Amino acid sequence: MEYNDSATAADLRQRAHDFMEEVVLPAERAHDGGEVVPHETIADLRESAREYDVYAPQIPEEYGGMGLGLRDVLPLFEEAGRSLLGAPAMRVDAPDEGNMHTLELVGTEAQKDEWLRPLVAGEVNSAFGMTEPAPGGGSDPKMLRTTAERASGRAGDEWVIDGHKWWTTQGSAADVILLMARTDEEAHPYAGCSIILVPTDTEGVEIVRDIPHLGPASSSEGHAEVRFDDVRVPAENLLGEENEGFTIAQQRLGPARLTHCMRFSGMADRALTVAKTYMSDREAFGSSVADKQAQRFAVAEAETQLHAARTMVRDAAEKIARGEEARVEVSMSKVFAARVAQETIDLAVQCCGGAGISRDLPLADFYEAVRAFRIIDGTDEVHKRTIARDAFDEDAVRPEELESLPRFGESAD
Ligand SMILES: Cc1cc2nc3c(=O)[nH]c(=O)nc-3n(C[C@H](O)[C@H](O)[C@H](O)COP(=O)(O)OP(=O)(O)OC[C@H]3O[C@@H](n4cnc5c(N)ncnc54)[C@H](O)[C@@H]3O)c2cc1C
Structure with missing residues (x-):
């Protein structure tokens, strides 16, 4: 089926298609169904993806990607989805893909050096921690209970974080969690939460467990329950503006x-x-x-x-x-x-x-x-x-649409 894709998008899609047909699908078929795919297999596929020029297309070139816009990379994402190995191979896998995008959008140069470049290179992993077990924030993120308070510590200005998250995808394998926390308890949550970079080896970060779940046997990707107990990270770990989470x-x-x-x-x-x-x-x-x-x-x-x-x-x-x-x-x-x-x-x-x-x-x-x-x-x-x-916005409701309806019980004249 032809779509209104640019020539760049169509070329990228073709290369991704060739990569999937010639490298990823044979690797998938060679793998025993029911077994977790080893990390070495993913690392080998990533090497190949670079050779096919389909590695991290959505990331600017200066950070190790190909510098293409969302609209041009979309068709590649569809190719990647044809096997569970496709997205990790091309480094367009969740949650790292969204986290890299966030770091690129609002990260400082120091944060990009520390986390974005190694993430793009596949040297580290990341997670996004927003959802909390009841009674915390889930479908309704306004119910978020994890807090981060500004304090002065031994190492200078820092965030002190307390909270409980779950369904943190890749949390147990992550080097850093992009954590959503309340930083202004007085404000409406949408104006009082921030994202803070929390390295998982910080004291007080406890990966409680990977939640047993319905999911493919071949993927080692876990979804973690994580506790944050008096976790202290430097003030400069704030990602983007304070309260703009x-x-x-x-x-x-x-x-x-x-x-x-x-x-x-x-x-x-x-x-x-x-x-x-x-x-x-x-x-x-x-x-x-x-x-x-x-x-x-x-x-x-x-x-x-x-x-x-x-x-x-x-x-x-x-x-x-x-x-x-x-x-x-x-x-x-x-x-x-x-x-x-x-x-x-x-x-x-x-x-x-x-x-x-x-x-x-x-x-x-x-x-x-x-x-x-x-x-x-x-x-x-x-x-x-x-x-x-x-x-149901105000333009949608038109009282004049009712004018021709008979009003039962009302006087005819
Ligand atoms: C495999 C997996 C990976 C995930 N990865 C991450 C991650 O990396 N980071 C992260 O932060 N979160 C992650 N999540 C969490 C996910 O975002 C939440 O599960 C989702 O937002 C729903 O929140 P909840 O589970 O608390 O459901 P609840 O808030 O308990 O809602 C339960 C159900 O209530 C119903 N409901 C809710 N609101 C309404 C409404 N207004 N009207 C009608 N019905 C309603 C819906 O059917 C909903 O499914 C992941 C979840 C899964 C399953």
């Missing part, structure tokens, strides 16, 4: 949600390719499964939905590139792409019968991975809240 998070989350949409649409597209191949090869009741009209219509519906999802994501990205916030378009893309990806992967599993459940094919991993997408980066319901708020 949510504004910064919003700048991070818009693009990060779209890149997630593209990775998952790539995953769904690959699942469909596997299913179409299986169905074309498999016979039942005297003909190929691919010839059954019920299956053909289901695949046609999935292709249509995927095309709509890709188009919506591109539209939102174009608006962001023009400097618009595109909040509603991002929410619509996120809700729609997550549902379409989940339904498409479920269909692919069904079309492959028992093979779809086995870990011989990547579908079982995809099926487990996709479910979380309706919860991460804002649940369906939170995004629908945003869409509905816009749908």
